[in-house]
Amino acid sequence: MTGPAEDRTPAGVQRPVRLYVPPPTLGGRLWHWRYLILRRVSQLGVLLLFYGTAHWGWTALGEPLLSGNLSAAKLAGSVPLADPYATLQMLLTWHIPATEVLLGAAIVLVFYTLVGGRVWCAWVCPVNMVTDLAGWLQGRLGSGNVLHLSRNLRYSILALALILSPIAGMAAFEWVSPISMLHRELIFGVGMGLIAVAGVFLFDLLVLKHGWCGHLCPLGAFYALLGRAAQVRVALDRDTCTRCGECIRVCPEPQVLNLIEAFQRGFVRSGECTNCARCIPICPEDSLAFTLRLKVKKTQTEPVH
């Protein structure tokens, strides 16, 4: 297998490797932060919809707009939504739930399978704001990791929660999830659950960079498994990429930017990619963009010689 990039580059032309230069104007910077801003709007917006429904009586079609929380919810009084991982744990306790939660889990499952499993992590999950802050501060501090953990540990925790649910007779992760604690207490009243979130923050800041989201969180692992079939993916333009590595530098899950695989397929395939789009604006060559997987297959994937 030879490098397809060299094949496409006109012979004798060595493309110079440029690095990311922050735009000088505020407008330019805001444009570069567009996905970050959109993600925060999305994360806070979801939180606001839940909060507004619970406390200010927001309605749609005469029914509560978005009642509940991220564990289970009801949209406009008619569309059930449920955390599929929590529902799976519940089923494993061998207590038969009502069909509504199963339908809600199915709807969420289909949605995230289409838009990219870990879109949940980067665009909805409230803990992401906490861990992003920790990651940013960690970069500023320049502190090293105290601990080394495998990024596959989350899959072991995912499986362990499924094993323990029937043993304890309770949804094992859902009962101790700092994600649920944070979201629940932000909407239904603040308590000591925020201490657990502070623990996640300190762990990410001082013990292991991207420790929670990138190594431990079984819910993220669950969505990563879904994301393997995801449609919305980050595409790589093989003709313009110079392999400068800026995208890998900012990526919270750098293992997903396997450039050899990305060059072969034309897009980032790993389900661990959260579609956070940090890499898209930072690319000096504008080689990265969101795309649909089907589209990539039609236009870009050619046999690799």
Next chain:
Amino acid sequence: MTAVPPRRAALIRLAQGAALIASGGMVWVYVLRNQARATPFALRPPGAQPETAFNALCIKCGLCVNACPYDSLRLATAWEPKPIGTPYYVPRQTPCYMCEDIPCMRVCPTGALSPSLKDIRDARMGLAAIDIENCLSWNGMRCEICYLSCPVKGKAITVEQRPGMQGIHARLVPVVHSSHCTGCGVCEKRCPTQEAAIKVVQADLVKGEMGAHYRMQGREAVTPVETPPAPRRAGGGIPGQDALNMGVSP
């Protein structure tokens, strides 16, 4: 030191992994069961399934909390002495006002609040218990506020007359009947004493069980119990006669 054979090394790694998972799992299950043990201190919304099923099914979404028109329900936060994230109400602050259409139960997506509850009067959220040392009525005053405020009026709480002893006038005292008490807690909310003298708790914390072998005359149909034959003494005497009644004529 000799090198560990690869097969043995693989087995050791397998055992290490298993030990890690088992010890982590034990701590995890301990934490979970510890949460579940706090259950007796939470009064659940109407229709709540028995403890084990409720803990398994409640997804902690708070839909019941949003549905409650009186804001009686809340979700337990971490470190409260109640299972984390599960719904409960505190009667002294806001009791359950027993909506006819049971909105909290109807929105429950998992069935932790079972839709098999059709009539709110059949709900058994808890049971009112009276502290007769501090109850005004039991101390001879005319209060009876619990009786008057009870939504299942005249059934869950009745007022009974206790005849006076020497020098004490007769008292009219409230008595709770578990056959009708839903545990809504309106009585506890309305009780005028500084600390409520009537409190709602989970029924099994205060309720006894007499046992089927006690037969209350006049209260229920008496099923005849076969009397075993009196033991016959080894010496061949009269059946049932022993050292205590020997030689005494009836």
